[in-house]
Amino acid sequence: MIAHIFEERCDGCNSCVAACPTHVLDARTDGAPVIARIDQCQTCYMCELYCESDAIYVDPDQLARPTITPQAILDGGQLGRLRHDYGWDQDAAPGEGHLSDFWRLGPLLREGAEIATRRYAAFKADRG
Amino acid sequence: MSEPHGLDLTADVLIIGGGMAACWAATSAARAGARVVLADKGFVGTSGVTATGGPNHWSVAPDKRAQAVEERHARSFDLAERDWMARIIEETWRALPELTPYYPFDTDGKGGTFYSGVRGPEYMRALRRFAVDRGVTILDHHPALELLQDDDGAIVGAAGHARLDDRDWRVRAPAVILATGGCAFRSGLIGSHGNTGDGLLMAAEAGAVLSGMEFSASYSLSPAWNSTRTLPYFAARFFDAEGQELDVPPPMSGEAAHLKALARAMDAGPVLADLSDAPDLLKQLLRRIQPASLPPFERRGIDLFENRFPIRLFGEGTVRGTGGLQIIDEDCRTSVEGLYAVGDCATRELIAGATSGGGAQNAAWALTSGRVAGKAAALAALRMGKAAPGKAIGRAGLRPAATVRAIDLTPVVPAVQAFTIAFDGTLWRSAAKLEAAQERLDELWRDMADHGHARGLGRVALREQAAMLASARWVGAAALTRDESRGLHMREDRPLVDPAQARRLLTGGLEQVWTRFDHAISQTQLKEVAA
Ligand SMILES: Cc1cc2nc3c(=O)[nH]c(=O)nc-3n(C[C@H](O)[C@H](O)[C@H](O)COP(=O)(O)OP(=O)(O)OC[C@H]3O[C@@H](n4cnc5c(N)ncnc54)[C@H](O)[C@@H]3O)c2cc1C
Ligand code: SF4
Ligand code: SF4
Numbered sequence: 001m002i003a004h005i006f007e008e009r010c011d012g013c014n015s016c017v018a019a020c021p022t023h024v025l026d027a028r029t030d031g032a033p034v035i036a037r038i039d040q041c042q043t044c045y046m047c048e049l050y051c052e053s054d055a056i057y058v059d060p061d062q063l064a065r066p067t068i069t070p071q072a073i074l075d076g077g078q079l080g081r082l083r084h085d086y087g088w089d090q091d092a093a094p095g096e097g098h099l100s101d102f103w104r105l106g107p108l109l110r111e112g113a114e115i116a117t118r119r120y121a122a123f124k125a126d127r128g
Numbered sequence: 129m130s131e132p133h134g135l136d137l138t139a140d141v142l143i144i145g146g147g148m149a150a151c152w153a154a155t156s157a158a159r160a161g162a163r164v165v166l167a168d169k170g171f172v173g174t175s176g177v178t179a180t181g182g183p184n185h186w187s188v189a190p191d192k193r194a195q196a197v198e199e200r201h202a203r204s205f206d207l208a209e210r211d212w213m214a215r216i217i218e219e220t221w222r223a224l225p226e227l228t229p230y231y232p233f234d235t236d237g238k239g240g241t242f243y244s245g246v247r248g249p250e251y252m253r254a255l256r257r258f259a260v261d262r263g264v265t266i267l268d269h270h271p272a273l274e275l276l277q278d279d280d281g282a283i284v285g286a287a288g289h290a291r292l293d294d295r296d297w298r299v300r301a302p303a304v305i306l307a308t309g310g311c312a313f314r315s316g317l318i319g320s321h322g323n324t325g326d327g328l329l330m331a332a333e334a335g336a337v338l339s340g341m342e343f344s345a346s347y348s349l350s351p352a353w354n355s356t357r358t359l360p361y362f363a364a365r366f367f368d369a370e371g372q373e374l375d376v377p378p379p380m381s382g383e384a385a386h387l388k389a390l391a392r393a394m395d396a397g398p399v400l401a402d403l404s405d406a407p408d409l410l411k412q413l414l415r416r417i418q419p420a421s422l423p424p425f426e427r428r429g430i431d432l433f434e435n436r437f438p439i440r441l442f443g444e445g446t447v448r449g450t451g452g453l454q455i456i457d458e459d460c461r462t463s464v465e466g467l468y469a470v471g472d473c474a475t476r477e478l479i480a481g482a483t484s485g486g487g488a489q490n491a492a493w494a495l496t497s498g499r500v501a502g503k504a505a506a507l508a509a510l511r512m513g514k515a516a517p518g519k520a521i522g523r524a525g526l527r528p529a530a531t532v533r534a535i536d537l538t539p540v541v542p543a544v545q546a547f548t549i550a551f552d553g554t555l556w557r558s559a560a561k562l563e564a565a566q567e568r569l570d571e572l573w574r575d576m577a578d579h580g581h582a583r584g585l586g587r588v589a590l591r592e593q594a595a596m597l598a599s600a601r602w603v604g605a606a607a608l609t610r611d612e613s614r615g616l617h618m619r620e621d622r623p624l625v626d627p628a629q630a631r632r633l634l635t636g637g638l639e640q641v642w643t644r645f646d647h648a649i650s651q652t653q654l655k656e657v658a659a
Contacts, residue, residue, distance in 0.1 A: 018268060021170030021179070022321045023291050042321035043354055045420060046174035049249055060424040061353045062316060078427050085419035086249070092232075099234040099250075101416045103242040104409065105359070106184065108417075111407045112362025116378035119365070119405065123375075 001041040002058050003066035004073060007032045009055035019050035038065065049088050054080025134295025139165040139265070140509035141502070142299045144272045144286055144327060145307030147176030148183065149471025149494035151255035152223070153305050156502030158262035162509055164502075165299050166264055167288065169271035169308075169322045169588075172256045176309050177447055177472070178494070179252040180319030182357060182418060186492035187220045187244040200489070204481025205615045206630040207340075209649065212478040215458075216489070219496040220244075230254035244488075247418075248319075270297055271322075271588045274522025275304065275330050275467070282465035283334055284518035291585055302515040303466055303505035306331055307498065310447035310472035311599040314541050315549045317348065317442040318355040324592040325446070325599035327473040328453065329638075332598060333521050336462045337454040337636045339475040339646070341599075342606035343616040344449030345554035346484045347387060347441035352398075354424035355442040359417075360410065360432060365402045367436060368393065384555065384618065390441060391551040400436040443549030446599070448486035449616060450476045451606070454634060459504035460497045468505050470497035477632055482615025524573070524594040524638070525580040526587060533579035540576075540593050543568050544600035547607060557607055558621040566604040573597050577638070602635045609633060609643040 002024060005016075010032035017025045017033050021044065026036040032055070043062035048054075057073045059066035073079060084090075087098035141157040143150050146168025154166045168175055188196045197213045224243040227233075231254035236242035259266065269292045276285040276298070285300035308327030312320035328338060349361045366374040374393050377385040393399045411433045414421055425432040446452055453462050453469035455478060460468050471494035476485040479493050523529070546565040547553030553561055576597055582590040610633050612626035613619045632646040
């Protein structure tokens with residue numbers, strides 16, 4: 001669930017309030033949005049993608065309320081990482097499109113399934 | 129309703145929902161010349177399961193299509209239709225390149241462009257921009273609560289609550305497309321919090337019929353604490369808490385053997401996955417391919433390819449289950465005049481039969497059904513002109529049949545999950561289990577319909593509970609009537625396929641839930657279709 005909005009990084013654009021699909025956040029006239037309905041948070045990380053200031057951190061546990069401290073978040077080095085990994089609103093380097101390896105998804109899934117199938121046959125033979 | 133109407137609009141076509149099906153419908157209706165309003169519960173770009181997923185579309189080159197249809201049809205348990213299957217492949221093949229100005233399609237590794245697989249957030253952002261450029265009016269955070277119906281029974285609009293402005297809204301339109309997605313019964317499945325079957329409830333209040341609701345046992349594997357995409361699990365080995373390797377058949381085994389083995393093990397205790405056998409290239413490229421797969425692990429200090437970690441199966445309800453509103457013609461009309469259904473809100477038996485369309489077909493269906501319904505709705509609306517006046521017809525949670533009374537909602541989610549999410553009621557169904565669970569649901573439904581009432585924003589959450597209750601009752605009734613096992617419908621007390629039941633099973637009703645087998649499906653050969 002969403003754990004923290006870093007006030008000092010937030011520019012008050014409220015784009016996270018609009019982008020959160022489940023109405024977790026409320027805008028304020030001054031200052032960062034507030035986490036108003038955390039029980040509706042679906043831990044989808046979308047607010048992070050839509051925050052250009054990298055001011056939001058979503059804790060990965062969707063079953064429990066976050067207890068992580070702001071300092072621990074900063075120390076973890078994950079603030080803004082996901083948006084950066086997506087290349088969300090950054091142009092890609094020449095010849096390295098953000099999606100240039102995406103086609104490999106299907107073949108890699110199939111390869112994984114084949115590995116499992118081969119291994120299972122051996123596992124069965126082994127156990128008789 | 130007591131609240132004044134804050135926003136009152138008219139349109140030719142109103143689309144309810146904001147995932148891929150809704151957006152493809154919107155662009156298509158706008159291209160046909162209609163004034164289009166699209167009202168979504170969340171934000172068009174992030175809400176729904178499309179946005180958080182990475183849908184691979186069923187998009188097959190022309191020379192391989194006939195074979196693809198035959199192969200898939202052979203696995204549909206005789207409930208799919210070849211002409212619909214061929215149609216979604218062709219439409220998808222044609223449509224995806226249209227997104228080129230908005231989506232950064234890249235190489236297919238063979239010198240061409242890779243269109244069929246997309247990343248969810250970028251895809252939905254692209255579809256939003258495409259719709260806006262076509263002149264579609266998008267209303268974010270405008271959940272629909274109920275439909276408007278005229279004296280002749282035709283749907284003429286919808287009403288709801290604008291949650292960021294905290295006011296009511298109403299849109300009048302002579303054609304309405306429901307694109308509210310599947311119902312995941314609050315299982316925690318990624319992206320599905322708002323997918324509570326609202327469209328099914330609204331349509332049923334207008335008298336619409338559903339089909340295939342018994343085909344709803346589908347799951348995706350994730351770390352136990354965060355539902356993610358299924359990507360890395362294909363080569364996984366599984367262990368119990370003592371470190372004993374479990375006997376789990378590989379993912380593509382028949383008869384849900386993989387799923388059932390995992391479910392049995394999870395009922396017995398924690399199950400851990402070990403992904404160290406995953407293809408090396410996947411380990412290297414996962415961050416580039418699917419960055420969203422990593423935070424659940426990295427933010428807990430877990431190396432997903434090195435460390436074993438607990439897993440869980442997240443139920444998918446009718447998202448990757450198959451049931452939904454019955455489609456009565458090739459324009460994706462429902463059985464109610466003026467009302468269309470697209471994407472996961474509609475039954476996908478037409479293209480997947482008794483099996484799951486997840487993996488490629490559902491996305492192609494969502495795209496195609498959206499496009500054909502969008503165009504048909506636009507043409508119908510332009511022919512009709514103005515929408516007739518109509519009245520709001522929502523009942524449960526909005527207009528209680530008896531006295532208003534506070535009702536306890538805590539039992540609702542566990543009860544609706546009994547045979548939609550809980551393993552025992554999905555993978556090992558029996559008449560006895562279904563009857564007991566159905567009785568409980570009927571009680572809860574009565575309570576909701578007689579006494580449930582909320583105001584303002586509170587109506588959104590209450591209607592979601594009502595919609596899940598209604599959807600679960602249809603699943604239960606259909607699962608009881610289908611006295612056999614077929615595809616996703618698995619009855620422990622009727623383990624075999626009964627050839628006499630190779631028909632679609634219709635259901636509907638709110639006060640009284642009914643079921644009825646449809647007439648037999650005429651199985652056209654693809655040759656005739658192509659001719
Ligand atoms: C993890 C995962 C992976 C998948 N992978 C694939 C794949 O690879 N290939 C494939 O073919 N399929 C896949 N699927 C299925 C595929 O994602 C869906 O079939 C498709 O995205 C459905 O699109 P949709 O627009 O119908 O629904 P959604 O994207 O779920 O959209 C539903 C919309 O309705 C809105 N809504 C709900 N209630 C209301 C209301 N009352 N008022 C207004 N709006 C409302 C929601 O806010 C949401 O925007 C996958 C599904 C999941 C969960
Ligand atoms: S998107 Fe980021 S910067 Fe904008 S209001 Fe939200 S937290 Fe602040
Ligand atoms: S993680 Fe998703 S649901 Fe939670 S606040 Fe962010 S956008 Fe909203």
